[in-house]
Amino acid sequence: MAQSRNTLSFGAVNASIPAAAGIGLRSPHYRDALHSPAKPAWLEVHSENYFAAGGPALRMLESLRRDYPLSLHGVGMSLGSVVAPDGRHLRQLQQLIERVEPALVSEHLSWSAFGGRYLNDLAPIAYTESALAAWVRRVAQVQDFLGRPILLENPSSYLQFDYADYSEAEFLSQLARRSGCGLLLDVNNLYVSCRNHGWDTLDYLLALDAGCVAEFHLAGHRRNRIGADVILIDSHDGPVAEPVWQLFRMVLQLFGNRPTLIEWDADLPDWHTLIGQAARADRYMEQNYVQAA
Amino acid sequence: MSRLHDLQRDFAGFVFGDSSRVPAGIVANGIAPERRMAVYRNNTQTGLSQALRDTYPVINRLVGAGFFDRLARAYIGKYPPAAACLLEFGADFAELIAGFAAAASLPYLADVARLEWLYHRAYHAAESPVPALTTLRDFNQVDCGELTAKLHPSVGLLESDYPLLPIWLSNQADYLGDPHVNLDAGGCRLLVFRPQWDVEIRPLALAEYHCLAALAGGTGLTAAVGAALACDPDFAVESWLLAGLCSGLLADIVLL
Numbered sequence: 001m002a003q004s005r006n007t008l009s010f011g012a013v014n015a016s017i018p019a020a021a022g023i024g025l026r027s028p029h030y031r032d033a034l035h036s037p038a039k040p041a042w043l044e045v046h047s048e049n050y051f052a053a054g055g056p057a058l059r060m061l062e063s064l065r066r067d068y069p070l071s072l073h074g075v076g077m078s079l080g081s082v083v084a085p086d087g088r089h090l091r092q093l094q095q096l097i098e099r100v101e102p103a104l105v106s107e108h109l110s111w112s113a114f115g116g117r118y119l120n121d122l123a124p125i126a127y128t129e130s131a132l133a134a135w136v137r138r139v140a141q142v143q144d145f146l147g148r149p150i151l152l153e154n155p156s157s158y159l160q161f162d163y164a165d166y167s168e169a170e171f172l173s174q175l176a177r178r179s180g181c182g183l184l185l186d187v188n189n190l191y192v193s194c195r196n197h198g199w200d201t202l203d204y205l206l207a208l209d210a211g212c213v214a215e216f217h218l219a220g221h222r223r224n225r226i227g228a229d230v231i232l233i234d235s236h237d238g239p240v241a242e243p244v245w246q247l248f249r250m251v252l253q254l255f256g257n258r259p260t261l262i263e264w265d266a267d268l269p270d271w272h273t274l275i276g277q278a279a280r281a282d283r284y285m286e287q288n289y290v291q292a293a
Numbered sequence: 294m295s296r297l298h299d300l301q302r303d304f305a306g307f308v309f310g311d312s313s314r315v316p317a318g319i320v321a322n323g324i325a326p327e328r329r330m331a332v333y334r335n336n337t338q339t340g341l342s343q344a345l346r347d348t349y350p351v352i353n354r355l356v357g358a359g360f361f362d363r364l365a366r367a368y369i370g371k372y373p374p375a376a377a378c379l380l381e382f383g384a385d386f387a388e389l390i391a392g393f394a395a396a397a398s399l400p401y402l403a404d405v406a407r408l409e410w411l412y413h414r415a416y417h418a419a420e421s422p423v424p425a426l427t428t429l430r431d432f433n434q435v436d437c438g439e440l441t442a443k444l445h446p447s448v449g450l451l452e453s454d455y456p457l458l459p460i461w462l463s464n465q466a467d468y469l470g471d472p473h474v475n476l477d478a479g480g481c482r483l484l485v486f487r488p489q490w491d492v493e494i495r496p497l498a499l500a501e502y503h504c505l506a507a508l509a510g511g512t513g514l515t516a517a518v519g520a521a522l523a524c525d526p527d528f529a530v531e532s533w534l535l536a537g538l539c540s541g542l543l544a545d546i547v548l549l
Contacts, residue, residue: 051378052417053446056490076377082298089377114305118374120344121336123304126318131297159329161318163296197322226328233332266343 016069016103017042017215019257019285021278024073024264030060032271034067040278042103044071044261050100051092061100071104071215071261072096076118079138079152080111080125090145097146104215104259106151106184107142109135109172126161127171132178139179151214152176153184156192156221156234168193169207176212183208185255186217187248188240188263192232201247210255218248218281219263237266240277248281252288260285308334309373341369344379349386349409351464355402364393380417384410401455401476408457408494411449411485415492418447421544429546440514442534442543447492449485450506457481458496488541500525501533513549 022042025033033043043064050058064070074093077085097105110122125131143149154172166174176183185208194201220238224231240248240262248260262277299317306312307330319326342365346353353361368389374382387406396402429435451457456478463472482502484495497505500521507517521528537543 048378049380052380053419055417055420055487057417059490078377082295082301086376092378111301112377114301116375117305117309118377119305119308119333119337120340120374120377120379121308121333123301123308123333126297126300134297158332159319159326160322161300162320163318197320224332226324229324231324231329231332 017071017259018069019259021281021285022071022259022261023274023278024261025064026265026268027057028268029271029274030064033064036271038272038275039067040262040275042069042071042259044073047072047074047093047096047105048076050096058099065100070100070102071106071259072100072102074105074107075122076112076120077107077142078111078113078118079107079135079142080109080123080131081113084138085142086113090142094146104151105146105148106153106215108153108155109168109175110155122155124155124157124159124161125171127164127166127168129165132166132171132174135175136178139175139181143180149181151182151184153186153217154189154193156186156189156232158196158231158233160197167199167204167207169204173207173209173212176209181212182214183212184215184217185213185251186219187251188217188219188221188244189234191241191244191247192221192234195232202250205251205254213255214258216248216251216258216260217263218244218260218277235266236263238264239273240280245280245284249284249288252284253291256292257285257288304330304333308337310334310370338366338369341365341374341382345383345386348383348413349406350466351409351461352386352390352402352406354464355399355405355460356396360395364390364396367393383413386410401453401457401460404451404453404455404457405460407451407453408461408483408485411451412492412494415447415449415485415487418487421445421541423541424538424543424545426538426546438513438515439549440546441512441549442508442514442517442537443545443547444505444508445486445488445541445544447485447487448505448509448542450497450502450509451483451485452480452502453483454480457483458494461494486542498525500528504528504533514546
């Protein structure tokens with residue numbers, strides 16, 4: 001059952017988003033996205049920013065939807081919480097999906113709410129057997145509610161737990177196979193978490209189920225010094241770092257081309273800088289396509 | 294309780310600053326668990342502070358980024374987000390400011406925050422279709438006492454002892470006029486309303502304010518108009534209703 005669902009899903013769902021570079025759209029770039037001749041292949045927005053009852057932002061998104069394939073990326077469903085995701089949140093997401101008909105809907109492998117308080121951040125999961133069982137149930141429930149598969153993204157993390165039964169990549173692959181969800185591989189998060197925990201990036205990639213990976217993310221990070229040590233922070237406030245570009249090329253060789261998003265959320269640059277980052281991602285995908293041919 | 298429950302309780306407690314206990318089982322790997330948890334605490338605090346700053350740009354300009362951060366920290370501790378959607382976060386900022394001792398020298402600040410929240414709400418409020426007026430069409434003989442006017446979903450009303458509109462206008466990023474505001478210029482009554490794309494802030498005369506406030510409180514049309522006429526016997530009821538229906542401020546006339 002899980003297998004048939006898995007094979008049915010991503011070809012069809014991905015049909016309207018090409019394996020090319022898209023841009024994470026933030027409100028200061030609405031006009032550029034509508035009127036600039038330089039256009040990315042697709043757009044992604046944070047779902048929760050459009051949970052309002054109405055207003056100009058929602059109407060702008062509806063206009064942009066006429067020009068671009070769209071992906072809805074959630075940051076607050078908190079699938080890893082002790083309690084099930086908030087029903088109102090799911091209904092708001094469902095309404096937004098009906099309104100803008102996205103080609104992809106994604107969330108994170110994380111939790112963000114406890115006791116009615118929301119952290120506004122992606123908190124880490126202990127990758128245990130019982131967590132995996134709970135995640136498989138939760139993801140299936142959400143997919144049944146929404147009537148479509150979702151993608152789950154690997155988070156950046158700054159700590160890990162000593163009682164884990166799985167590596168993050170094994171956990172994600174098991175979850176995808178058993179729930180029928182897809183995977184969103186954030187290459188920057190992969191780099192950040194591997195550096196922070198001393199994981200091997202190639203081991204991580206080889207443990208991922210390539211057939212489940214349906215989207216890539218690229219973003220900038222920051223280096224924070226803690227005493228003599230360095231911790232990398234997933235800050236989304238700058239260009240994609242050189243080692244992350246190199247890792248992206250390796251990812252393309254292993255998995256092939258996928259819809260690839262440039263994410264930049266703070267200290268926003270102008271539209272052309274974002275277009276430049278997207279063009280670089282497209283260039284690598286083109287080279288990879290030529291090499292593979 | 295389960296290990297997951299305890300982990301998330303301790304994690305959230307640390308991040309919101311009500312406990313310094315770190316969750317059990319964090320791998321140190323060269324960096325103490327407290328330092329690792331501090332990264333998450335910083336993410337939450339700076340992310341939520343920025344969300345508040347985005348909703349309250351005038352407060353941020355009036356008090357400066359440093360003082361705003363203090364207000365934000367206090368706010369996050371007392372009124373943490375109750376939903377993942379941050380469009381709903383910050384509703385009680387005016388209450389926090391009103392009780393914040395270090396802000397007592399700026400007595401108008403809480404009212405400015407109320408105005409910014411009404412603006413934020415109006416921006417994200419539902420659209421309203423052109424008034425259907427089916428009640429008036431379908432009933433030949435309607436007793437006016439049974440009617441009321443539905444206000445546009447974006448409408449907010451505010452009464453203050455301070456000149457909020459000049460304070461708000463002179464702290465807009467594109468404002469080029471005189472930056473000085475005479476705080477003794479007197480109070481105001483304001484309507485916040487988004488007819489189409491743009492949110493408008495309009496000063497109201499006493500009569501219109503009372504009429505709208507009565508309607509917002511669920512009063513019938515006759516009583517609301519009566520309240521206006523009590524303030525101003527020359528209040529032009531008919532033309533006010535017509536203008537309200539044309540602009541969309543009055544979204545419909547319906548039975549009470």
